[in-house]
Amino acid sequence: MSPAGGAAALDVAITAKDHHRAGGPPLRALENLRLVLPMGAAGAVVGPSGCGKTTLLRLIAGLDRDFTGRITLPAHGRLGMAFQEPRLLPWRNIQDNVAIAAPEATSQEVAALLDELGLSEHATHFPGELSLGLARRAALARALAVKPDLLLLDEPLVSLDAALARELRDRIAALIDERRITTLIVTHDLGEAIALADKIFLLSPRPAHVLATLDVPAPRKLPRADAEALQAQALETLASARRSAQK
Numbered sequence: 001m002s003p004a005g006g007a008a009a010l011d012v013a014i015t016a017k018d019h020h021r022a023g024g025p026p027l028r029a030l031e032n033l034r035l036v037l038p039m040g041a042a043g044a045v046v047g048p049s050g051c052g053k054t055t056l057l058r059l060i061a062g063l064d065r066d067f068t069g070r071i072t073l074p075a076h077g078r079l080g081m082a083f084q085e086p087r088l089l090p091w092r093n094i095q096d097n098v099a100i101a102a103p104e105a106t107s108q109e110v111a112a113l114l115d116e117l118g119l120s121e122h123a124t125h126f127p128g129e130l131s132l133g134l135a136r137r138a139a140l141a142r143a144l145a146v147k148p149d150l151l152l153l154d155e156p157l158v159s160l161d162a163a164l165a166r167e168l169r170d171r172i173a174a175l176i177d178e179r180r181i182t183t184l185i186v187t188h189d190l191g192e193a194i195a196l197a198d199k200i201f202l203l204s205p206r207p208a209h210v211l212a213t214l215d216v217p218a219p220r221k222l223p224r225a226d227a228e229a230l231q232a233q234a235l236e237t238l239a240s241a242r243r244s245a246q247k
């Protein structure tokens, strides 16, 4: 059983992850990092810039296998991932970008997904014709099309203006609630984490480990005042964890 009571969908126990650099000593990105996410939960990994969040996500996604430790994925282990840069195929339209990623998906399923993400009118547009916000939504549609057991989102709202970020955040929150896909979101923004996640993993500066884990009551439905109170509590938890780490 996981600490939250549900079956663990994702169990990460990384002893060490070094980046090897030409002409310099290895750079330790992660050290003794443990994180457990229950089935169907949304988790957010929050940490300062450069602490190792993307490195962690790449290890979980299996894009980098050079580390010591162990990562257990949900049963079947089908992953959907959306990167900070949407990485769509520039010579394919949006509908094809989604369909190519998920060959088993029927054209009706692809159309329904585009509709759900408000992309129907852009189905035949090419990535170069889309704003960053729309391209992020298309990347999210592509990640969802594979019917993932685990959805990994790397800074899904970064570099969007406030209104667009709020809009995409609300769409992601609705998707998490409706589909109950186990989701791990990487972000540097605590407010974003509180708005989206059931569980927040606060990371230390590099080499990253989990300083504290916070459970969010009524995630994605939290009144603003409660979200602000939780944010203040998280900042205090972080400060006190840092103080005791320095002792």
Ligand SMILES: Nc1ncnc2c1ncn2[C@@H]1O[C@H](COP(=O)(O)OP(=O)(O)OP(=O)(O)O)[C@@H](O)[C@H]1O
Pocket (backbone or CB within 6 Å): 019, 020, 021, 027, 029, 047, 048, 049, 050, 051, 052, 053, 054, 055, 056, 188, 206
């Ligand atoms: N392939 C690599 N080779 C060498 N160093 C790397 C490599 N990838 C990342 N790093 C370094 O590892 C550290 C962690 O990087 P990472 O991108 O994981 O951090 P992050 O928390 O995602 O940062 P940000 O919030 O700025 O995106 C940084 O110091 C980065 O410069």
